[in-house]
Amino acid sequence: MRLRDKHGRYITDLRVSITDRCNYRCVYCRTGNQGAQYSELPLSDYLRMVRIMVGLGIEKVRLTGGEPLLRSGVVDFVRDVAMLRSLDGHKLDIAITTNGHLLADMVEPLKRAGLRRATVSMDAVDPEKFARITRVPKGYDAVLAGIRAARRAGLDPVKVNCVLLRGFNEDQIVEFARFSREEGVVVRFIEFMPLSSSCRWKKTAYGRPRLWSPWTRSWRSSTSSVPYASCPTPPARRRAATPSMTARAKLELSRRFRILFAGTVRASA
16 A cells, blocks of 8 residues: 555655754754753664554655765665665665765765765855854865765755745845756755744844745846746646646756756745
């Protein structure tokens, strides 16, 4: 039996948070402000859950956190997951979402273990702004090294997620477009998601970030400054993609590199 959602679509993707700990203290993040709140299960328990879900039709597994690279044994865990096979007998597509701080030293063993793709959370391409958001000094160079190491290791694609915060990093939009082309990565602008009642901004020494709806203003900033070719959803796929589509717009900077806009709450928020 394969899992389906209420629209009748097969569920093939699974996200597994293997730790709530993080080595960054991002101003918009619960873990960054309150610390880890949840205990960790043994990796053998996570593996058992993944095995059960694969038997129900899962084909893609993404490891998240917190910061998953902080978890001891993560390379062996990736290797164990890579040994599983989908219902069709294919290898699983294994990805990771990471802040990238530890990625440079770990990407080669992770790739050998079976990791295929990586998404790096990176909210500025300016070292000072990056430190202001993450509240970790000198972290930018480590993350940049991790992104470049991931590309050299052959992970494909390497994506960069940027949470846009008014007053913090909205001036980084055009710089990220250039970064996408120069570094050969896919950049996605993500709107901040105030999903918890505790997500109320408090004024601190770092200032008070406000919600930022990237949709129109980000589009205008990018298209006015960086040459691009419009790349809408193909008509044959438009109807199928719309109900669950993550990115609402896409700029094709070249045949290989692009930036995406993903609005997660109403633009009036």
